[in-house]
Amino acid sequence: MKASLQSLQNIKSYIPPSEFYRAELAAMPPPRGGGWRDGGLCPFHNDEHTGSFRVNLETGAFKCFSCGTKGGDIIAFIQQRDGLSFPEAMEKLTNEWGL
Ligand SMILES: [Zn+2]
Numbered sequence: 840m841k842a843s844l845q846s847l848q849n850i851k852s853y854i855p856p857s858e859f860y861r862a863e864l865a866a867m868p869p870p871r872g873g874g875w876r877d878g879g880l881c882p883f884h885n886d887e888h889t890g891s892f893r894v895n896l897e898t899g900a901f902k903c904f905s906c907g908t909k910g911g912d913i914i915a916f917i918q919q920r921d922g923l924s925f926p927e928a929m930e931k932l933t934n935e936w937g938l
Pocket residue numbers: 881882883884886892903904905906907908
């Protein structure tokens with residue numbers, strides 16, 4: 840990891856939320872435009888119907904109206920889905936996205 844990429848702000852600027860969620864959410868419909876969009880099936884509970892999980896393709900925020908899981912950015916998404924600490928989530932994103 841390059842020293843210049845170790846801050847949260849840099850991670851966020853290098854990984855657009857729209858690209859991130861398209862890669863992470865297999866059931867997400869093709870995104871059109873930004874803002875809050877249907878994220879497909881919620882990865883935080885045993886979701887069988889789309890429609891309750893929303894992602895913000897500009898900020899990376901996410902919210903499930905069924906199980907109540909929410910967060911403000913893609914780091915929070917990785918932390919909660921994979922049970923990682925903040926530094927672990929940063930490292931995972933850095934490795935997976937080749938930063
Ligand atoms: Zn949910």
